[in-house]
Every structure is written in structure tokens, then in C-alpha cells.
Amino acid sequence: MKTVIIGGVAGGMSAATRLRRLDERAGIVVLGRSGYVSFANCGLPYYIGDVITDRAALLLQTPASLQGRFGIDVRVKSEVVSIDRAAKSVTVRNLSTGERYIEDYDFLVLAPGAAPFVPPIPGVERALTLRNIGDTDAMAAAVDAALTRGEPTAVIMGGGFIGVELAENLTERGLTVTIVELADQLLAPLDVEMAALVEKHLVRKGVRVLTGASVSEVCSDSVGLSDGTWLPATLVIAAIGVRPETGLAEAAGLELGGRGGILVEEHQRTSDAAIFAVGDAVVKRDAITGDQALVPLAGPANRHGRLVADVIAGRAVSSKPVLGTAIVGAFGMVAAATGWTEKRARAAGRTVRIIHTHPANHAGYYPGAEGMSLKLVVDAQTDEILGAQGVGGAGVDKRIDVIATAMRGGLTASDLADLELSYAPQFGSAKDPVNMLGFIAENQRDGLTQTIQWHELNAELANGVQLIDVRTPAEYARGTVDGAINIPVDDLRARLDEVRDDVIVHCQVGLRGYLAARTLTQYGRRVRNLDGGYRTWARV
Numbered sequence: 001m002k003t004v005i006i007g008g009v010a011g012g013m014s015a016a017t018r019l020r021r022l023d024e025r026a027g028i029v030v031l032g033r034s035g036y037v038s039f040a041n042c043g044l045p046y047y048i049g050d051v052i053t054d055r056a057a058l059l060l061q062t063p064a065s066l067q068g069r070f071g072i073d074v075r076v077k078s079e080v081v082s083i084d085r086a087a088k089s090v091t092v093r094n095l096s097t098g099e100r101y102i103e104d105y106d107f108l109v110l111a112p113g114a115a116p117f118v119p120p121i122p123g124v125e126r127a128l129t130l131r132n133i134g135d136t137d138a139m140a141a142a143v144d145a146a147l148t149r150g151e152p153t154a155v156i157m158g159g160g161f162i163g164v165e166l167a168e169n170l171t172e173r174g175l176t177v178t179i180v181e182l183a184d185q186l187l188a189p190l191d192v193e194m195a196a197l198v199e200k201h202l203v204r205k206g207v208r209v210l211t212g213a214s215v216s217e218v219c220s221d222s223v224g225l226s227d228g229t230w231l232p233a234t235l236v237i238a239a240i241g242v243r244p245e246t247g248l249a250e251a252a253g254l255e256l257g258g259r260g261g262i263l264v265e266e267h268q269r270t271s272d273a274a275i276f277a278v279g280d281a282v283v284k285r286d287a288i289t290g291d292q293a294l295v296p297l298a299g300p301a302n303r304h305g306r307l308v309a310d311v312i313a314g315r316a317v318s319s320k321p322v323l324g325t326a327i328v329g330a331f332g333m334v335a336a337a338t339g340w341t342e343k344r345a346r347a348a349g350r351t352v353r354i355i356h357t358h359p360a361n362h363a364g365y366y367p368g369a370e371g372m373s374l375k376l377v378v379d380a381q382t383d384e385i386l387g388a389q390g391v392g393g394a395g396v397d398k399r400i401d402v403i404a405t406a407m408r409g410g411l412t413a414s415d416l417a418d419l420e421l422s423y424a425p426q427f428g429s430a431k432d433p434v435n436m437l438g439f440i441a442e443n444q445r446d447g448l449t450q451t452i453q454w455h456e457l458n459a460e461l462a463n464g465v466q467l468i469d470v471r472t473p474a475e476y477a478r479g480t481v482d483g484a485i486n487i488p489v490d491d492l493r494a495r496l497d498e499v500r501d502d503v504i505v506h507c508q509v510g511l512r513g514y515l516a517a518r519t520l521t522q523y524g525r526r527v528r529n530l531d532g533g534y535r536t537w538a539r540v
Ligand code: FAD
Pocket: 006, 007, 008, 009, 010, 011, 012, 031, 032, 033, 034, 041, 042, 043, 044, 045, 078, 079, 080, 081, 111, 112, 113, 114, 130, 131, 132, 162, 245, 248, 278, 279, 280, 281, 296, 297, 298, 299, 301, 302
């Protein structure tokens, strides 16, 4: 049996090498358009930033090494230009010689990835994109050239993961960077109050961030924004997002999903039983609803590539829906997310409970503890975890990965209370931040505590609800929510006569507010605690 694979990077190469491991006799041909296969896309921004200095380190395999170890026929500069489904063959153009030839297959795997989206605005041809080694060489040369000029500047269109990574790396190289983002926040997989932390950090590190802004024109050394502002721009980069490469599939009459990717079932089969598809080009199933989703991430591409090889080799496996677990780092700050945001859950009509906490990555008494902000999005009716986000330093990755694992395993938010996680003071806390989210979820589920979100507060205050800041007078003096009176948590029992029947309490991060709420509730008051405290509220 002969399998032809189109695209030899994440999904395609995972399929090829797994198939060889399962079937020594399979014919395997990999056709890649660029001059390289199996390169480290995710490392490209760090080569631009000189963090990875050895270009060869980006090239994980070569056609020769893949032939030598796996007996795989890998052909670079070989673009598939059409698929003949009836004849079970593809037409390949050799990009070095211009020759065309026919390659037949028993099974065909499409792993063509997704192309950067470049908006149709005047002068945009000057904008650089980053997808492959060729792009990387061009961008690295452009950065080197820019650095020979007086005050090099870069405008990055798009504040997603790649835009933020490039902002860090170009700043470290000595360019003055502006991110121009159309949405009102960076990093769409985060909610606005979590993304605000990343934005502030970038600004502290010298990156200019313009949200709610768009580039309308690119000129030779500047860009124009739609509000009439002009920004100097030695370099212009488009990092607006990617579009699935579906041209071949569409021309071959394969079914596409509603969101524009190639439609596949749970064995990654397309509408043609002999043709599979994986990676950024395909529509995936959302883990919360099973709806179609585009999730252009390396994890699903690699896992699904491996899975296709299993299916071709006759193993009984099927792909799982995806959570979209993702992480990005910038100037030492980490932002990670899994599942849905609050905004997405609300837009889908879910009734949600939201939990914000601001724990340390390990016991506070052990030197070097770093803070983080965590957010859990919970279905208020079922206690299902819909999503989680974390922003901070060390340990954010671990908490989001634990929660992603819990979601995959079908645990509820309250179940997080009972997870048994590794602990010694330099690594965590006996009540780990993930456990703490579970405790709060359990309290909320059981009606022991009620919270109010930062964006709901103003409406309540306008209705005349009493707001009590239960922090110390010194903290209160440094800044509080407008209209709050100060009764420190330790004084509450003595000053009960000042507390009305219906009250909102807040502290710095939510913990003392919770204590206050428990005390006052037992004295007959209806109490809501400002979730995430003053810190979350003040952020936005
Ligand atoms: P790709 O890996 O893109 O491979 C597709 C290949 O197919 C390309 O080389 C393309 O040239 C080739 N091809 C397309 N059409 C044809 C054709 N007709 N004939 C022959 N060849 C063809 N994801 C993460 O999870 N974490 C990260 O940190 C991360 N960082 C990233 C940083 C950058 C700069 C980029 C570009 C992506 C990053 N990603 C990251 C996304 C991740 O790389 C992709 O999700 C993943 O590579 C998708 O795998 P794929 O196999 O679908 O496509």
C-alpha cells in the first residue's frame, strides 16, 4: 500500500514516521512545497530574536535523514497542484526544474497547513510574514538591515500569539515595536482583564500597543492607521492570523466545513474515504460543544497526524475534540489558556460562574515565589469546567495543563478541590492554586459564597448597593473602588451596625472578602464578594 502525504512538517511528518513505525512495508512519499521538511515553526520567532542562534537547530530532519532512518521518500520543492480522485493520483510540480509528473496513491494525507492572512490594503506587499524557513531568512535579513539604520522601528499588525512573540524578539534585537490590534485587547484566547496584564507588561518593556486600531496603508517607511495616525515603520509584519490551505481539497471536490477548513470525521477521513486530512487545514471538533472549530496549533496537528497513520495501519483509534490549550511567553511573563473564555461562554448563552484568584506559584515563605492570576470559567448549572486562563510567571503552565487534563478527563470544577498534586515548598502549596479554584467552585456550587464580577460592579453601585473595602486602612488609602467605605475584615463583628442588609465586599485579591462574606452571611446579611478583588477590578 502506498501513502502520499502533502506537507512535510507537523502533521504530515508525524503521519509519515508513525506509519513507518507501524508498517515496515508501506510505501510512503512526502511532498513538500518549500525547501525544507520537519522544521520547527514554533521556534522561528526565537531565531529572529537570536535566542536560537544556530539556524540548523530549526531543521529537525532532512530528506536524507528521513530516508536513512525511516526509508521515507521525502521530496522538497515539490508542490502538489491537483488531485485526481478517480485515478487516485496527484500532479506534482518540481519547483526546481518546473517539471510536472503524476504520483499515484492508495491513501492520500493532506497536511498543507494554513497561510498567514495578509489584509488587502495599499502597500501591503512590503509586509513580512512568518510561516517557514524562507520567511525566516527574509525576516532575519530585514532585521539585520534595519539595525544598520538610525532608529529602526517595526509595526506588527496583529496582537495574537505570533505577534506578541515577535514583539518580544524584535524589541530584544533593538527595534522599537508597535503592535496594532483591531480588537479591544491582545490575545483573543484570553478575556480582556487577563489580556490587560500582558499588555501592561509589554508596555513596561517598551512595546507600544494600540488596540482598537487598524492599519489602512503601508508606505516605504511608515504605516497609516485608519484614524489618520502615521507610525514610522522600518519593518512591517502581518501576524493577523492564518487561513486554512484548502485550495487543493476544494478543487478536488472534497467537502469543506462551515468555518472554511477541510471537513473530516473522527478518523480524520475527508469526504473521500481514501483521503485523510490533518492540522491547520482542517476543521476540528470543539471539546465543549462538538461544534466545528479552527484550532491552528501544533499539538492537534502532530497528534492527528500520528492518528492517521494508525487508521491507515488498521488500528481502531479516533481523534478527540480539541480544547485549544495554548501558551505564550513574552519578556518573562507567561499567558496560557484552555477551553472557552468567559466572553465566548456568555456569547453561547451559557450561565457561568467565574472565579479569579491571584496565588503564588509556590509557598510564599519559600524564597522566590512568583505571583500569577488564574481564571476559571464554569457552567453554573452543571459545574462543568468550560475554560481556564493563567497569566504570570513560573507555574502558570503547570496549572493550565492540570486543568486541561481535568477537562479532558471530564472532572467538574468542584472536583479540582480533590486533586492530589505534588507539593514541597519550592514547587507548590499544600493547597495548590488548582485546589483553591476547586474550593471556591465548591463553595459557589453549594451556595456558601456568592461573587460579583468586576464588570457587574458599576451597575450595582448605581443601584445604591453598599460596598465595603475590608482591607486595612493603609491599603484603602492607597486606592479603592469609588464609593467604598472601609471596614477592615478584623473589625467587622464590632461594626456590624454599619453594615446594611445587602452588601458587596471587596479586598485585594478575594480571600479576605470571602472571609468577610462568610462572617456577614452568618449575621443575616446578603453578601457578594468582588471576585478577584481590587486587583482584578483595577486592571481594567
Ligand atoms: P505546517 O506545519 O504548516 O506544514 C504544512 C506544510 O505543507 C508547509 O510546509 C507547506 O509549505 C506545505 N504545503 C502546503 N500546500 C502544499 C502543496 N500543495 N504541496 C506541497 N506542500 C504543500 N503552535 C503551537 O501550538 N505552539 C507554538 O508555540 C506555535 N508557534 C508558532 C510559531 C510560528 C511562527 C508559526 C508559523 C506557527 C506556530 N504554531 C504554534 C502553529 C503550528 O506551527 C501549526 O499549528 C502546525 O505547524 C500546523 O501543522 P500542519 O502540519 O497543519 O502545517
